[in-house]
Amino acid sequence: xxxxxxxxxxxxxxxxxxxxxxxxxxxxxxxxxxxxxxxxxxxxxxxxxxxxxxxxxxxxxxxxxxxxxxxxxxxxxxxxxxxxxxxxxxxxxxxxxxxxxxxxxxxxxxxxxxxxxxxxxxxxxxxxxxxxxxxxxxxxxxxxxxxxxxxxxxxxxxxxxxxxxxxxxxxxxxxxxxxxxxxxxxxxxxxxxxxxxxxxxxxxxxxxxxxxxxxxxxxxxxxxxxxxxxxxxxxxxxxxxxxxxxxxxxxxxxxxxxxxxxxxxxxxxxxxxxxxxxxxxxxxxxxxxxxxxxxxxxxxxxxxxxxxxxxxxxxxxxxxxxxxxxxxxxxxxxxxxxxxxxxxxxxxxxxxxxxxxxxxxxxxxxxxxxxxxxxxxxxxxxxxxxxxxxxxxxxxxxxxxxxxxxxxxxxxxxxxxxxxxxxxxxxxxxxxxxxxxxxxxxxxxxxxxxxxxxxxxxxxxxxxxxxxxxxxxxxxxxxxxxxxxxxxxxxxxxxxxxxxxxxxxxxxxxxxxxxxxxxxxxxxxxxxxxxxxxxxxxxxxxxxxxxxxxxxxxxxxxxxxxxxxxxxxxxxxxxxxxxxxxxxxxxxxxxxxxxxxxxxxxxxxxxxxxxxxxxxx
Amino acid sequence: xxxxxxxxxxxxxxxxxxxxxxxxxxxxxxxxxxxxxxxxxxxxxxxxxxxxxxxxxxxxxxxxxxxxxxxxxxxxxxxxxxxxxxxxxxxxxxxxxxxxxxxxxxxxxxxxxxxxxxxxxxxxxxxxxxxxxxxxxxxxxxxxxxxxxxxxxxxxxxxxxxxxxxxxxxxxxxxxxxxxxxxxxxxxxxxxxxxxxxxxxxxxxxxxxxxxxxxxxxxxxxxxxxxxxxxxxxxxxxxxxxxxxxxxxxxxxxxxxxxxxxxxxxxxxxxxxxxxxxxxxxxxxxxxxxxxxxxxxxxxxxxxxxxxxxxxxxxxxxxxxxxxxxxxxxxxxxxxxxxx
Numbered sequence: 001x002x003x004x005x006x007x008x009x010x011x012x013x014x015x016x017x018x019x020x021x022x023x024x025x026x027x028x029x030x031x032x033x034x035x036x037x038x039x040x041x042x043x044x045x046x047x048x049x050x051x052x053x054x055x056x057x058x059x060x061x062x063x064x065x066x067x068x069x070x071x072x073x074x075x076x077x078x079x080x081x082x083x084x085x086x087x088x089x090x091x092x093x094x095x096x097x098x099x100x101x102x103x104x105x106x107x108x109x110x111x112x113x114x115x116x117x118x119x120x121x122x123x124x125x126x127x128x129x130x131x132x133x134x135x136x137x138x139x140x141x142x143x144x145x146x147x148x149x150x151x152x153x154x155x156x157x158x159x160x161x162x163x164x165x166x167x168x169x170x171x172x173x174x175x176x177x178x179x180x181x182x183x184x185x186x187x188x189x190x191x192x193x194x195x196x197x198x199x200x201x202x203x204x205x206x207x208x209x210x211x212x213x214x215x216x217x218x219x220x221x222x223x224x225x226x227x228x229x230x231x232x233x234x235x236x237x238x239x240x241x242x243x244x245x246x247x248x249x250x251x252x253x254x255x256x257x258x259x260x261x262x263x264x265x266x267x268x269x270x271x272x273x274x275x276x277x278x279x280x281x282x283x284x285x286x287x288x289x290x291x292x293x294x295x296x297x298x299x300x301x302x303x304x305x306x307x308x309x310x311x312x313x314x315x316x317x318x319x320x321x322x323x324x325x326x327x328x329x330x331x332x333x334x335x336x337x338x339x340x341x342x343x344x345x346x347x348x349x350x351x352x353x354x355x356x357x358x359x360x361x362x363x364x365x366x367x368x369x370x371x372x373x374x375x376x377x378x379x380x381x382x383x384x385x386x387x388x389x390x391x392x393x394x395x396x397x398x399x400x401x402x403x404x405x406x407x408x409x410x411x412x413x414x415x416x417x418x419x420x421x422x423x424x425x426x427x428x429x430x431x432x433x434x435x436x437x438x439x440x441x442x443x444x445x446x447x448x449x450x451x452x453x454x455x456x457x458x459x460x461x462x463x464x465x466x467x468x469x470x471x472x473x474x475x476x477x478x479x480x481x482x483x484x485x486x487x488x489x490x491x492x493x494x495x496x497x498x499x500x501x502x503x504x505x506x507x508x509x510x511x512x513x514x515x516x517x518x519x520x521x522x523x524x525x526x527x528x529x530x531x532x533x534x535x536x537x538x539x540x541x542x543x544x545x546x547x548x549x550x551x552x553x554x555x556x557x558x559x560x561x562x563x564x565x566x567x568x569x570x571x572x573x574x575x576x577x578x579x580x581x582x583x584x585x586x587x588x589x590x591x592x593x594x595x596x597x598x599x600x601x602x603x604x605x606x607x608x609x610x611x612x613x614x615x616x617x
Numbered sequence: 618x619x620x621x622x623x624x625x626x627x628x629x630x631x632x633x634x635x636x637x638x639x640x641x642x643x644x645x646x647x648x649x650x651x652x653x654x655x656x657x658x659x660x661x662x663x664x665x666x667x668x669x670x671x672x673x674x675x676x677x678x679x680x681x682x683x684x685x686x687x688x689x690x691x692x693x694x695x696x697x698x699x700x701x702x703x704x705x706x707x708x709x710x711x712x713x714x715x716x717x718x719x720x721x722x723x724x725x726x727x728x729x730x731x732x733x734x735x736x737x738x739x740x741x742x743x744x745x746x747x748x749x750x751x752x753x754x755x756x757x758x759x760x761x762x763x764x765x766x767x768x769x770x771x772x773x774x775x776x777x778x779x780x781x782x783x784x785x786x787x788x789x790x791x792x793x794x795x796x797x798x799x800x801x802x803x804x805x806x807x808x809x810x811x812x813x814x815x816x817x818x819x820x821x822x823x824x825x826x827x828x829x830x831x832x833x834x835x836x837x838x839x840x841x842x843x844x845x846x847x848x849x850x851x852x853x854x855x856x857x858x859x860x861x862x863x864x865x866x867x868x869x870x871x872x873x874x875x876x877x878x879x880x881x882x883x884x885x886x887x888x889x890x891x892x893x894x895x896x897x898x899x900x901x902x903x904x905x906x907x908x909x910x911x912x913x914x915x916x917x918x919x920x921x922x923x924x925x926x927x928x929x930x931x932x933x934x935x936x937x938x939x940x941x942x943x944x945x946x947x948x949x950x951x952x953x954x955x956x957x
């Protein structure tokens with residue numbers, strides 16, 4: 001190991017791997033993240049890729065990026081600005097130029113900076129000058145040439161050789177951080193176990209990249225980020241989709257129910273179906289349905305038979321499911337509908353993040369259709385809220401919508417593994433045969449929840465359906481009965497509030513400003529508010545996970561602040577919902593609709609503007 | 618778990634307390650009666666039955682059946698039934714649907730349930746009209762039929778249900794007539810015993826909006842000459858005088874008269890419902906007047922593994938080799954690390 005000439009100690013560093021969508025940048029970023037997490041860093045990741053599997057090469061539109069934020073303090077966001085950019089081509093420089101912090105390091109494959117490539121990326125001749133990046137710490141590495149050289153004795157086809165370029169770049173970054181190569185080498189052995197030659201080539205190139213970093217050491221400082229002060233326990237990395245799938249499994253186990261998933265592939269939700277399709281060992285019945293509607297209808301059928309049922313989708317799929325979702329509302333069967341939101345409307349921006357399905361979740365159905373809506377705040381949070389969605393669904397005999405989004409689904413973070421014995425219990429309101437006739441819509445007087453009679457049980461034969469019905473389940477068009485039933489279904493959902501935890505305030509309970517958000521903007525909002533507090537501003541934050549019903553202390557929290565600012569990645573859906581539910585307050589809005597998460601800086605700037613720069617007196 | 622005691626039922630045991638609301642004279646009454654009779658004869662515990670439906674006159678049937686029932690939404694009965702059967706293969710799932718429900722709005726679910734061979738019994742009430750919405754043409758209405766939405770006659774070709782079903786890789790297809798209680802009973806029983814998606818097309822007369830649409834082969838005076846009732850292993854002979862039959866000549870089915878042109882009974886085709894090759898079944902299912910009689914009875918019944926059984930089998934295989942048994946196992950599998 002060579003001697004380090006300059007070492008920069010940092011609390012946190014943001015690295016972005018960027019290249020053509022076929023360059024393997026997602027894998028490179030994931031491997032780096034896992035290595036960092038194993039070392040003890042707190043991390044947060046943000047994959048950002050085009051919808052096309054192989055978008056036109058060398059164009060800005062085809063750039064695929066993976067950003068990871070590592071720190072020895074707690075990390076809540078993938079970071080606004082990049083400290084280190086790995087650019088496999090000029091398009092990657094162009095796509096990321098505006099997100100580079102002053103003094104950043106750019107490692108680039110100089111072999112790809114040909115006149116043709118430079119022009120294809122939209123530059124005239126000199127990317128770094130044209131984007132005013134000349135003062136950055138530029139590290140040119142002829143990666144293509146070096147990779148070919150490293151593998152020249154191995155008798156591999158040119159395609160396989162070029163595919164290892166990402167490992168060279170990763171090796172260089174590992175050198176910068178003085179990281180261990182072991183995790184990545186193990187991964188390579190595992191992945192290419194059946195092709196030992198390919199495994200050897202990748203490992204060789206990884207080490208070549210590392211040693212190249214060492215060789216050109218004089219050119220660059222290296223970074224040192226200490227381990228984060230993380231709570232004791234066993235950890236793993238988890239992304240939002242995996243956490244959602246596992247949260248459903250945990251709820252099914254706690255409730256003593258078998259899990260059924262009926263879903264149709266759709267970006268960015270497919271990962272949940274894929275994860276649960278693996279879990280036949282745990283008895284999960286998974287069906288890749290013929291369409292979105294069949295996805296939810298099979299899940300409703302499974303729910304009718306007494307299974308924990310889930311269907312997963314994104315915005316366009318939720319639109320297709322809305323009629324069937326109402327069937328679950330009407331029949332009062334438990335069901336979890338996961339909407340991994342993406343940019344809309346229509347096909348919109350399939351791989352980009354947005355929070356614009358909130359109104360669809362709350363209101364996008366015919367008739368009076370109350371459905372509880374909850375939203376997860378971080379990738380690992382998806383576990384807890386999927387569990388919670390399932391718990392509410394079963395205990396209250398209702399469909400529940402869980403909102404996550406592309407940012408949570410693909411983002412990952414270290415997660416302290418919970419023990420199942422510490423998870424809350426879930427009680428299932430089974431109907432049992434008594435001397436009295438089973439009435440399908442007879443309700444618990446407290447919760448208004450009906451009993452669940454499972455087909456196969458003698459003596460509880462009954463019919464449910466989408467038509468309005470009486471307590472007994474018989475079809476009824478009587479005016480008074482309809483109004484009564486509408487109010488019962490509404491009131492049943494409202495009474496869930498008893499089980500909704502209070503809204504948590506981050507910071508003092510009173511102040512000049514409360515920054516409000518919901519779901520996945522948690523990390524940016526909390527980070528922005530803590531930084532502003534340190535800078536002397538008098539503000540707090542509150543990020544909602546329970547949208548319907550809202551926590552019972554909501555108004556009390558709002559009353560403690562002079563100003564309320566609602567930040568969300570849409571044009572104001574939650575702000576308007578709050579205006580309806582809590583009318584006496586004035587809500588300021590900060591909205592972003594670019595298919596991207598907030599940056600911490602954007603939120604901070606907006607808060608300072610709203611506070612007119614006023615700090616603590 | 619206690620052994621389930623098989624009850625001896627009578628048809629009345631399957632009547633619910635709901636008032637039957639179909640029009641007087643509707644063919645649906647006949648279907649309901651034969652189904653209740655069939656169920657009583659099957660000796661399967663009543664609590665094992667689930668009747669699922671979509672929307673339309675046919676789809677009201679689950680309300681009248683004293684079993685578990687699910688009245689779904691338009692077109693989606695096959696998907697709901699699929700979920701029920703996969704989730705609990707012990708249940709016996711019957712889907713009640715119509716030509717509009719199954720073949721127009723629900724066409725996608727219909728063909729995919731059949732393709733997968735989910736073990737459900739699909740009773741498809743075919744009246745060639747939309748009844749509940751009061752008289753619009755359906756995907757099976759004869760070309761040229763004048764209805765409220767085709768005042769000058771339809772200009773579209775109808776589906777033939779048998780051809781569509783066999784084309785979707787259907788393993789069981791049968792046809793019966795609403796008020797032919799004996800044949801219906803026989804066909805429903807065959808469907809019930811079959812493992813896989815069993816489609817029964819029931820020729821059903823809508824007395825209000827399409828009355829008499831099938832008289833040409835269902836009326837007392839026409840039915841013997843214009844229908845061919847198929848039984849596996851028996852000759853395809855029909856007619857009042859039992860003198861007509863079906864032969865295959867020049868790759869085409871032909872109607873012949875026994876005793877004419879040297880035709881003897883030996884020349885007549887013998888029905889083989891278990892022949893995997895769908896060629897003859899497809900042609901039999903597609904036979905229509907005036908060239909051919911309409912085929913009734915079980916046209917095709919091919920055994921194959923069902924989706925629900927295959928899933929159970931796959932689960933057992935995976936479970937035999939996996940180390941993961943619980944959520945705790947799962948959460949702690951793969952790469953983890955300790956923070957001390």
